Amino acid sequence: MRAGLHSRRPVLNAPMPHGLSRKIRIAFILQVVMASLAIVIAFFVVGTLFKYSFIRSSLQEEARHYWELRESAAAQPPPNTFSLRAYLVEPGGSAEALPAYLRGLAPGFHELKSEGQMVWVERKPQGTLYVAFLREQANRLAWWFAVLPAMLALFAIYGATWLTYKSSKRLVSPVAWLARQVSRWDPRRPDIAALAPDRLPADMQGEARQLAGALHALGERVEAQLTRERNFTRDASHELRTPLTVIRVASDMALADETLEPRLARSLRRIQRAGRDMEAVVDAFLILAREPDVVPQSEWFDVCEVVHEEALKARMLLGDKPVELQVACEGAPRIYAPPRVLHVVLGNLLRNACSYTDRGLVEVTVHEGLVQVRDTGIGMSAEALARAFEPFYRARPEYPVGTGLGLSIVRRLCERFGWTIELESTLDSGTTARVRFSSQPPPGTDPYLQG
Incomplete structure (x- = not known):
């Protein structure tokens, strides 16, 4: 998929300015x-x-x-x-008998x-x-x-209006109480205990009690769904890593054999690289599946090292194409994040650039706070660019490359770590992707650990 726009974090619930x-x-x-x-x-x-x-x-x-x-x-x-x-x-009489003011x-x-x-x-x-x-x-x-x-x-x-107001307030108060309870819910951990049938106010009857019951049932379903997601994240973290570890250890042991044939050694190294890529993708998925307030394991690392590693893997995708892949590090930025996340982001961008470029150039440039991937490939139209990071969308279905999930994953990972992903493209002229990030230490991080 080749499409994109500036990524933005969604705005969550905003409080209503006036209550009912x-x-x-x-x-x-x-x-x-x-x-x-x-x-x-x-x-x-x-x-x-x-x-x-x-x-x-x-x-x-x-x-x-x-x-x-x-x-x-x-x-x-x-x-x-x-x-x-x-x-x-x-008639003919005198007006003298009249008061003066009547005359x-x-x-x-x-x-x-x-x-x-x-x-x-x-x-x-x-x-x-x-x-x-x-x-x-x-x-x-x-x-x-x-x-x-x-x-x-x-x-x-006045009396009738006051009585009507008190009656209306009494009728509306259960709904207002429900609104206050629901407004306090944390979407990640909704507190539904207050809506339990045995804890509802005594004056809540009729449709209001039915609404409270429906909200309580909905909250239970949300809690169950969140529990399943947390269990899946925990289980997947173990179950997916175990076979990948076995593949990596087995390939390392096989490569240690000095009598190994060159062709078989190349295949084993490809298996190793694929295993590392798979581990990076699994890490990225698990990070996206975790709660936003759960900080993933991070460290300071050199962006240029990640760029060179991903560029080396991307060159294998070019094969015999008349395409040159260049890397230019015009800065030496270091960022604090899980290194495998940047591997996944750059890996997807480079795979797209190499897959959709048949001749010309794929160029990766590193600046302070910025990594840019530019290609001279098929590009995309304005309509395709507008459908930026939609999952499963592919701008050129006739190209049997990818599933259309790459850029969607890239955007979600960038949003997760406060980075920005931008795309510019012209049909039949190429595409430029930029990942912007901050090189400053995140809050609570010792800046002296950068070295």
């Missing part, structure tokens, strides 16, 4: 605020309508009633009550704020009638018949 309970609380607060604004506006509208509609209508009715009474009894006096005053100026008022409704009165003036052939309602009485009536009912309605809305 807080969202419900905010929703109810907004509801109360909006209801309060609506009631305040209703206060103003009702008070205004009361004063300018109800009072006006009352004054008109008082005037109409007075004129009816006057028709039946001409000597009927204008009304004069606790909250109502009326004055009549007959000169045109027919219609008037609000005299300075005098604290609302006046209805009605002119007929029988005379001009002035009906005045005391504003203080109007305000008192507005309070009892408009503002007070509106306030009671507002308090009723």
